[in-house]
Structure formats: C-alpha cells, structure tokens
Amino acid sequence: MSETKKFVYMNRKAPYGTVYALESLEVVLIGAAFEQEVQLVFVDDGVYQLTKNQSTDGIGMKNFSKTYSALGDYDVNQIYIDEQSLKDRGLTMDDLQELTYEDEDDDWAEKSSMKLVNREQLAELIGNADVLLNF
C-alpha cells in the first residue's frame, strides 16, 4: 500500500471564461480514485465557480456547476472558501451552492463540506500540503 499524500487544489479562475475551472474539476474527480487526502481551495475569482443558479443556456456551454455536488460521494469533503475573495467581489456564502457529504463515521449524517477561511488559515493549508495543484 502506497503512502497517502495531501493534495491541495488551488482554484483561482472564474468558470467559462477560461477552461481552468473545468479542468481542475476533472483532475479532482480523476484523482479521487487514488484515495489520497484531497483539499480544494477556492480563492480570488475561483469563488465564482461555486455560485448557485448558474445557467449556461445563453452562452452555449456545458453547465458543470452541478458536478461539484458529487464531490462528497468521492470523499472530497474538505472545501475551503477564502473569505476576503468573497468580500472583494460583493458575494457571501449565501451566493454559493451548498456542498455536503455523508459522514460514514457518524451514521452517514449529512454534513457541510465547506469552510470559510481567512488568509492565515489559507497559509496553513498551503504550508501543510504535500502536493499543490494550481488552476
């Protein structure tokens, strides 16, 4: 059995304008099959990836925002949102979709995967990562 590493995915781009957000999500889902510890960070324009009510009919692109809600089923349940990034953009947690997972150690209780973090906590997340992947 190989050693488990902590993978931190840094998501810093808005969806649709560039392909980074979609590529990150695909890598996360592929990586989830390897049973590593995974943490997702949404900072800067990355916070737009998680907004509720995305509707892409008008721009003719695939709406991949619903895929984020599947992350919990892949044991990806450590999702960190940078508080300052939301604030700078006139957003709050209420503007974001709720991502949850079922805790197998607690009778499959549904729990939130999302945590609001400040820059100090963000520094800690980066500092503790074994592997940093940037999108």
Place this chain on the structure above:
Amino acid sequence: MSTLHTVNKSPFERSSLDTCLSVVSNDSTVLLIEDGVAGALQNTTASSSITDAMGNGVKFAVLGEDLGARGLSADRVMDGISVVDYAGFVQLAADHDNVQSWL
C-alpha cells in the same frame, strides 16, 4: 468618434478594466462580457472606479447571458449599468463608430 469598449477579463485578475477606464471618453460605452461581468456587481472593489467613470458620463452595459452563466443575477448589478442580451450587444456595436476590445 464614439467607441464601444468591450472588457472580457475579470477586474480582480487583470488590469483591463482599469486601463479601459483610464482612456474612455464620455461619448463611449463600456460593455462587460465573459469574465468581465464580475465587475458589474454591487459592492465590489471595482465598484468605485465604475461609479467615477459614470460620473464623467461614460455609459455601461453588461451581457446578461454571461451573468447568468456565472450564477450572478441581474438584480445584483450596479445601478446605472444596463443589462443587455446578444442582440443588444450587436445594437451597441452598430450604434458606435468603432469597437475597442480589451482582450
């Protein structure tokens, strides 16, 4: 000569909007599209520079389809920025003498 300025980059990531606003004249319109629509929301760090430009007579518009794709509703857009659709985009291009795309 009136100019339609289109800005497709987020003001929080690139300086496109700032540069645009530093040269835009009062007979011109700034249209925010793609990731640029982020700048149209109320109470952001970009709001004050847009308000300042409006004070100088610059008109602003934002593409509704790009707002919707990003889950940003039209009622969150700053007062004074009109929400247009693709037909409105075409109309703006036709109404101005020239188009400057801040890619």
